[in-house]
Amino acid sequence: MVDEIAPDFCPTTSNGLPMLGLGTWENDDPEQCAESVRNALERGYRHIDTAQAYDNEEAVGEGIANADVDREEIFLATKIWTDNLGYEDVKETARESMDRLGVDYLDMLYVHWPAGAYEPEETLSAFSELYDEGLIENVGVSNFMAEDLERAIDVCDAPIAANQIELHPLLPQPDLRERCQQYDVDVVAYSPLARGQVFNHEGLQNVAARHGVSEAQVSLAWLREKGVTAIPKATGEDHLEDNWESLLVELDRSDVDTIDNVDDVSREVDPSFAPWN
Numbered sequence: 001m002v003d004e005i006a007p008d009f010c011p012t013t014s015n016g017l018p019m020l021g022l023g024t025w026e027n028d029d030p031e032q033c034a035e036s037v038r039n040a041l042e043r044g045y046r047h048i049d050t051a052q053a054y055d056n057e058e059a060v061g062e063g064i065a066n067a068d069v070d071r072e073e074i075f076l077a078t079k080i081w082t083d084n085l086g087y088e089d090v091k092e093t094a095r096e097s098m099d100r101l102g103v104d105y106l107d108m109l110y111v112h113w114p115a116g117a118y119e120p121e122e123t124l125s126a127f128s129e130l131y132d133e134g135l136i137e138n139v140g141v142s143n144f145m146a147e148d149l150e151r152a153i154d155v156c157d158a159p160i161a162a163n164q165i166e167l168h169p170l171l172p173q174p175d176l177r178e179r180c181q182q183y184d185v186d187v188v189a190y191s192p193l194a195r196g197q198v199f200n201h202e203g204l205q206n207v208a209a210r211h212g213v214s215e216a217q218v219s220l221a222w223l224r225e226k227g228v229t230a231i232p233k234a235t236g237e238d239h240l241e242d243n244w245e246s247l248l249v250e251l252d253r254s255d256v257d258t259i260d261n262v263d264d265v266s267r268e269v270d271p272s273f274a275p276w277n
Helices: 030-043 057-066 087-101 120-132 146-155 174-182 194-200 202-211 215-225 237-248 253-260
Strands: 047-049 075-080 108-111 139-142 160-166 186-190
Touching: 030 047, 030 057, 030 237, 047 057, 057 087, 075 087, 075 139, 087 120, 108 120, 108 160, 120 139, 120 146, 139 146, 146 160, 146 174, 160 174, 174 186, 194 202, 194 215, 202 215, 202 253, 215 237, 215 253
Parallel strands: 047 075, 075 108, 108 139, 139 160, 160 186
Antiparallel strands: none
């Protein structure tokens, strides 16, 4: 049972990210969001991810405050939206995010997209200042292609700790993962269950049946095998538990090969301003 899995059972990356966390995208009912964060933390999760654009930072903060877990044990991340990526706006809205979350520092602050007001030198100089002031422990980027990541690394005085991207068995992104590894940048997977599509794929169904687990657990275990941190959204206790128990799933070489050979490709998040468009 999940209650038998201690929080320290969850592996962490070299940059200190717990490799299984809770995503909160589209968890915009304040009461439900706060309760899911509290439940996740009291189950053992120690990585919580939100964003200014999710409009739920206050509820996430309430869930953290209500959980019987010390703030220092939690890896908390949020993201600066594209409209707020000017130099002064970064510094101002980062503090506003911290106020809404009820915290005095962030473990990770991401550039949400390389779009809108994003200018590498201007934006990342503000991130570096927040880092130097101790208001953020890590600088992250999100939805960056390889060339965007390389530019960010070149101009940012603080190290780039992570690139958060859509990643799952139907969008494995091997080249981008390899480039991140070359630069010692952790990969964080959002939509790690392909917004439910992993449940309908025969190869994943077969691996799940062989282990007697869910397709979600197989997908999350596959990401962990690849060295990728996953932040699946979950609101109900059953889903929180199912995802957490993925830490007990050990895939063998044939399982990984089966998933690696999935032919279907699906990108679930594809706005017109994305750098690949």
